[in-house]
Amino acid sequence: MSALPHACKCGARWGGANTGHCAACHHTFTGITAFDQHRDGSHARGRYCVPPEDAGLVPSSRAYPCWAIPGTNDFWKDEDDD
Secondary structure (H helix, E strand, C coil), X not given: CCCCCEECCCCCEECCXXXXXXXXXXXXXXXHHHHHHCEECCCXXXXXXXXXXXXXXXXXCCCCCCEECCCCCCCCCCHHHC
């Protein structure tokens, strides 16, 4: 795997301007919408992480572990991968 520009002390590495990494559960997401989908609870009483698969997210097709909204994870797919 090539060097990725972002890293966390948990050991995760990722690339992309819109990719987000959760500092609480240390999962990586393809964008803010997928990140928001894995968070639940009241802002007043405390938000918490929901396991990505329980939040309806799917593994993306990226070269690193990353979660996506179903139907949106083909962005990085090559046209020759059919």
